[in-house]
Amino acid sequence: MGEEVRMKDVSGDGDRVMEWEKGLPSDEDLASLSYSLVPWNLAMAFSITPEKSRTIQDVNRASETTFSSLRGGSSGPNTSSSTNLGVAAEEEDRVGSSSPGSDSKKQKISEDAAGVEISTAEEGDSGTEDLKLKRARLVWTPQLHKRFVDVVAHLGIKNAVPKTIMQLMNVEGLTRENVASHLQKYRLYLKRMQGLTSEGPSSSDKLFSSTPVPPQSFQDLGSGQGSGSAGHVGVPSMMQMPVYAHHMGMQGYHHQNHAHDPYHQNHHRGSGGPANPYMMQQNKFGSMASYPPVGGGSANEN
């Protein structure tokens, strides 16, 4: 319900029919993830073997879609014509939908519209279609990261181990190593933040207010509707890993505040001191690829 496919041809020069700003329920609305809908923990707590298999498989299907969106489906050095605009967005915010139906709080702004691009070799690259032997470097796009963070949060630091995370994320092509690596980084990031955020070694209560550390465990989970769902309550300024936007295929828009992301934490070695906290790499790479590994056949032998 809710298809907005109104591509009415506007007589005359209706060019700026861009109300996609918020009239676009698609992205987030359409995208339905299942991982957050299933009280995995709960089931476990009850000792009732959660048929993960089924769920996973079920989700798997959706995953393909998601995957497609996330990873951009095709690959090919045919970049020649035009920059590819893989603007696929997928969100699964379980918006506080509890309360009485009339929740007009549906202000969703497509914060992320990214294209997950995997960089492939630009030169002798051959994997036009199948790069089975060599998976391209995975690029953690904001979308992916969001998913990652969400999953980790939902699992609780306790169960947030690579394998589980990977499974819940359900992203085709994602390997345990990928997640493990990212998790490592993420942990480091959290750690750093802990130290920076109101350094108050005496109180532990702030653990809930300023600690970006995902809630240790979601036990209440809801019950279905109320969804007390901790979701994202006590995490006010939980910044995700800086959503890096490098040479993405997005048409200019990087204006985010990179104030001083603790995550990036540039370690300056002193001296002169460039006043520019930004990155000034000599980027000479302009890579832009789409995504290869899914082609032939195998996806991920998790």
Added chain:
DNA sequence: AGGGAAATAT
């Protein structure tokens, strides 16, 4: 496997 550090790639 999970975690961490070195090694590379970008």
Added chain:
DNA sequence: CATATTTCCC
């Protein structure tokens, strides 16, 4: 040169 992601080692 810094960072992001991968690979190697416990």
